[in-house]
Amino acid sequence: MASRTTHPVLDTRSLNRATLARQLLLSRAELSARDAVEHLLGLQAQNVKPPYFQLHARLAGFRPAELAGLMESRQVVRMVTMRSTIHTHTAEDALTLRPLVQPARDREVNYFRKGLVGVDLGRLDKTARAFVEAEPRTMGEIREELLKQWPDADPQSLAVAARCRLPLVQVTPRGVWGRSGQVRLTTLDTWLGEAGAGRDAPTGSGVDEVVLRYLGAFGPASVKDMQTWAGLTRLREAFERLRPRLAVFQDENGVELFDLPDAPRPDADTPAPPRFLPEFDNLLLSHTDRTRVLAPEHKGRSWRGNQAFCTLLVDGFLAGLWKPDGSGLTVELFGTASKAQRDEIVAEGESLLAAMTEAGAEGGPGNPASVRFGSIHD
Template sequence: MASRTTHPVLDTRALNRATLARQLLLSRAEMSARDAVAHLLGLQAQNVKPPYFQLHARLADFRPAELAGLMESREAVRMVTMRSTIHTHTAHDALTLRPLVQPARDREVNYFRKGLVGVDLERLAELARAFVESEPRTMGEIREELLGEWPEADPQSLSVAARCRLPLVQVTPRGVWGRSGGVRLTTVENWLGRPAGEAQPVDDVVLRYLAAFGPASVKDMQIWAGLTRLREAFERLRPGLAVFRDGNGVELFDLPDAPRPDADTPAPPRFLPEFDNLLLSHADRSRVVAPEIKGRTWTGNQAHCTLLVDGFLAGLWKQEGSEVTVELFGKASPARREEIAAEAELMVSAMSAGSEAPAKVSVRFASIHG
């Protein structure tokens, strides 16, 4: 392996600008919603609205109806994949990324084995599949069906086993902007009307990850995917990759021709939803989150919407009707506040498409934390 002294060092700002460029956050991309979802390897989607706000922050002229249309036409779906969390994926990625992370979902079931004594997991998957493919079901209905077979099992453990063993998607209208609907589940194969494909080759996914999140370390990708033992894939690809070090000497890999903008490249303010991919996909998040504000995007189990200023996490925000409240972690000049307010007005206007947009957007700056 090459000596660490042979690799160029990327400081925090250089990493920040490179990551923002891959994430389409330096300037809004002229890209379709479908292509953006594919490029980003999915959108974190524990809640219904965040994928829409993620795309607004990244795409020129994005309107919620575009992603809603993909959901309704089944070109995009919501399902559990990376890190055992719900993501919005293209149909192709739903069918081929879930098999890649299936070993991790199988290991997850092992944590619940005490509640599954006497449960045949193959039989469980068979019964649950038949049940949800006859018609979409709630998780409560799935649990009750399985308790009929194994009444002594722990109900929550049965739910986890079904969710992990089967590639379940949340069917529409759940996930469609402007519509409401509880979570009802069926298999991805049943919903899309075709069988799951082979798992995407891990080497290909490494390259896709670097295109969307690089430059990155092996550990970064393992955190993003919820997988282990990815070092071998990076080593196979090493001859065709660019290699750097961060300020702590950690080895970073990248695609040779991927954008790595100058560290002084301007980064406009961006309003991001809770659970944005940018904040969850690296082991070392200092490229976006300064160490002194680490952990401030959460209160208990509640994640907050976040604001980027000059490319870095700078505050929190919330919207109530036509009012956007911004809480900054530090000081901002009057000119910077004007930029933030303009971006907030753009967001409210764009995300009101299909309904009557407010005549005036009010942007309020709350108490500032030094």
């Protein structure tokens, strides 16, 4: 009887340090904001400020104006991609990743079929596309336009169908730091101009390239990990095609993990400084097994009902929450921390406040020691 194949085992701390290295969270990288967005395959952007907080945690000398400028020059865009959530992507990645996840968006439409009885989806596509390409529109305006064609359909189902079937981007000033703006949408091709034309959905080696890039940003990882990140299924075939080019490990539960052979896998004892992350940071959302950053006893603590909290890493793991307010920010620790760790947390928080207040964030430069420990629920 053939013995079961085994691979080198990576324990939880080893996986933690490897992932933090890929995520640029062991030490701040000397990268441009655009290169970081590309390396990370996008930034979770359900709200406006999180992408800026994500880059501050990862890049040396980052200032919000850099990302804001990329948005205004259309080098990066905000749109629905992985897991049906808003992400900030480089223009090139938006053109590649949205087609990759389109099958999942098509399945999402199927959940709303009862509200779309009698609706010709091909006609809906053409109607919605012409409407938003004439000028950027709000989702409410799109819904009302579609109701003119199908008055008996469910309004929410019509809106979901348009959102899922068309590659819609949120146009600026939405998403630009220090500015406000209603969510208005147009198609990716229209927003990018000629750069968006003539690009087809990736197949074969195109999907393989995204697998390699995912491992570079989130590895070592299992097939199910990447499927969780992308909100897709059936990626095993791509991993098997790539197996001869990959390093293969397993976790302490025997789950097979793939990685790029030359990717960094630091020693498990490598120091990991505190990092302030926003709600919905992809570090916490892109693996099926999240114990590499989230201890089982803290599972669910970054949420309350429908509210997600900003999170704090200490020694590489989720160790608390934080919340900005008018006079700085409050840190809520899940457990105890040494004086040295608390000093590091304060210093990191002050760095965040200093960088963000330069661009008009909450808090003021006159309050350099405005990081407090307490409860964010007070």
